[in-house]
Amino acid sequence: MTDFLRAMTWVFASLLLILPVLAVLNGWLATQQWPVRRLHVQGEFAQIDEAxxxxxxxxxxxxxxxALPLEDVQRALVALPWVADVHVSKRWPDVLDIQVREHRAAALWGESQLLSDRGVLFPRPAGMRDExxxxxxxxxxxxxxxxxxxxxxQRLFGPQQRQVAQVRLSGRGSWSLNFRTxxxxxxxxxxxxxxxxxxxRSLPLIAxxxxxxxxxxxxRYSNGFALKWSAPESPTEREMDNT
Incomplete structure (x- = not known):
């Protein structure tokens, strides 16, 4: 019986020590005693801001x-438009450090996405148009x-004053281009x-x-190409042998 009482006393004493610690770590009590008073935000912002x-x-x-849940904070920040990567950490006694890296858009993709300069697709903000x-x-x-x-x-046609505006690859693997002109x-x-x-090679002659x-x-011809012309009095399609 004495051993049992000793064991129970040890368990009770341990709980008295552990429970307050757990309560603080889980935010059950003393949250106002150790508040987070400062946010330290770092990053080069073009599309988002510290607010x-x-x-x-x-x-x-x-x-x-x-008790501040760093993983939840990180998920909330990554969900923001334009956020590519986030690192969060706590610094004693009251600082939350946040490092944010924005996506940098390199191209529009489809109807609802952007392509970053690192080759990552991410959601396009509603109503965004960037010609x-x-x-x-x-x-x-x-x-x-x-x-x-x-x-x-771009390397082939850019020197001939033809900047590529669109590149399309169909589901069947067929390519097409649109020039800005x-x-x-x-x-x-x-x-x-x-x-x-x-x-x-033929473009200077056509121009x-x-x-x-x-x-x-x-x-889409083995030995040449076909052109459609703007002048209504001209034939709409003309075969040009380019061999």
Whole structure:
């Protein structure tokens, strides 16, 4: 019986020590005694600001310094538009440190996403339109291929005053381009880069046709391409042998 009483006494004493600690760590008591008084926010902000960050974390601060749920704070911040990455930590006695990295948009993607300069797709804010960004279309798995095609097309046509505005890769693997000057290039699936190089070599000759402007080029031919012209008195389709 004596051993039992000793054991119970030890358990009771341990609980007296542990329970207050657990209560503080879980925010059950003394939250006002150890409050978080300062937010230290770091980051280069272009699309978001410190006020948005503060508003997102404010509901969690009432738990106090010890019980502050860092994982929940991080999830709340990552959910903000334009936030790419977040690191949060506590600093004694009353500081919450927050480091935020924003996405930097490199292109529009589809109808509802943006592509970052690190190749990451993220939600596009409602109503956002930025005509200065190229517009890519494809499946998420095609990001690398679409970016590479855009770079190749810019390298081929940029020196000829044809800036690429859109790159589209269809579900069947067919490529097409839109220039900022309005022309459309149907590249197709087979040997797209070979066909673009061939068309780029002919572009200076097409551009100097008097009184005529081409609207669409169809490169889906084995030895040439077809053009649609703007002049109504001209044939709408003309085969050009480019061999």
């Amino acid at each position: 948005q960050v503060s508003e997102a974390v404010m509901p969690y601060l009432e738990k106090g310094f010890f 200065s960004l190229p517009h890519f279309h494809g499946q998420p798995r095609d990001v690398e291929s679409v970016v590479a095609m855009y770079a190749d097309a 309005g022309e459309v290039v149907m590249v197709g699936r087979s040997e797209p880069r070979l066909k673009m190089r061939r068309f780029a 100097v046709v008097p009184g005529r402007r081409w609207l669409r080029a169809d490169l």
